[in-house]
Amino acid sequence: MMSTTYWSDFVHVAGRLLTYKRAVDLMDLVAKIWPQLFSDIQICMIPSSSTVPGILPMNPWTAAQIMSKMTSDESLLGRFAAQLGSLSVHDIDAKVSELWRSAPKPMVHAEVLVHDWLENTEGGIRPERFFNRWKFIGSSKPPCKLCSYFFDEYPTDVQVRPSHQNAYFAWRMPDVYEYQGEEASRKRMLVMDSIKTRIRADVMRILSEKLADGRTHDSSAYISLWRGIAPGPPNDPISLEATTQLLESHTLSTKHEQGSTDRKPANEVVKVLDENEEGLDGNYEEELLFRGRSAVRKT
Incomplete structure (x- = not known):
């Protein structure tokens, strides 16, 4: 009898093969809408955070x-x-x-690292530092559960993709340095406490229900067009309504990662999320801690 695990993996890989063609079609379409995305590209390398070894006592807890x-x-x-x-x-x-x-060495994950870099460099998280003034941090894969919790609880209006809902052991908050002052340290502790509260709630629910959501693969086998509220520039030559209609006219899967199929008003921008490139981020080799419930977006 065929293993259900092998079948699930086969379906996932087959879906990703189809996604590559859709990704090329989508890139061609986006190049017509936003040609500036494909010209004068500058790549800014942000150093990874340091790892923190020896964070656990010698003997494992029960x-x-x-x-x-x-x-x-x-x-x-x-x-x-x-x-x-x-x-x-x-x-x-x-x-x-x-x-x-396994001696995990926590690191700051990519989405949180980019946000921390933006926040602590000249210009901060002003809209001018984002493409079309849309305060959104994209990634090759959806963010993990703890990154999603971070953006929910941190006082920021920067958005990320919906989480794949898996949590990983090797995760930590960004560092706070003395020159940033007591307010930065206090904010970090408040966010950390809020994340801990949500983790406790997840663990309690998992023990009670004996069921965790999330998914085996932290990458997706489809491309989604996710609608999110994000004001564009005042003199955008391509109106948001026209962009929405053009993107939606393209034959692509529009399955939302959180299962939502509700239509939003046309004045909300469509964010095109390319869910390719499995294995390009640090989560690929991380150990799965548990699969938690999806984050509740703050409004």
Whole structure:
């Protein structure tokens, strides 16, 4: 009998092969709408963040110990103990130990790194630093769960793609330096606390429901046209409405990564997301920690 895993992988790879042709067609179309994207290209290399080794104690914690660090509520701890007991067949402690001993070295992921670089260089995150004044950071793959949480909780109006909903062990916040002042440090701690709260909620839900969403592949086998609110420049020669109609007239898959099919007003810009290039970002070799629920976008 054919393995369902092999079949899933086959469907994914076959879909990506079709995506390459669609990507070429899309690039040809976009070159007609925004030719400036394909002329006088300048590439700015942003140094990767430093890794942080030795972040975990020498001896791995058990799942129960981890739960005890998440809450001091005795009733919750009792419930967790019962839920962990029902999952004993999966030997969670052994899986935690294996991941623990892999000695993860957290790094700042690409989308967060770009945002941090923009915020701390001349011009900040003003609209003028973004193409067509659309405050959006693109990426070859959707952001991970923790990057999505970061952009949800951080006080910024810069947007990223919808998350693939997987969380990875080797993730960390950007550094804050002394010259940035106490406000930057305080903001970092507030965002980190908010992310921790959401992670705790994810873990509690996963234990309760014994089901996690997310997906096996963190890349996609289709191209999506995602509508998002992003004001364009006041004198844009290509109107947003015309751009929307032209892009939507092209025969492409319009499946939204979050499953939304609702139509938005025509004055909202279509963001064209190329979901190619599997393996081009750092997440490709990262260890999957858990698959969490999708982030709730702030309004």
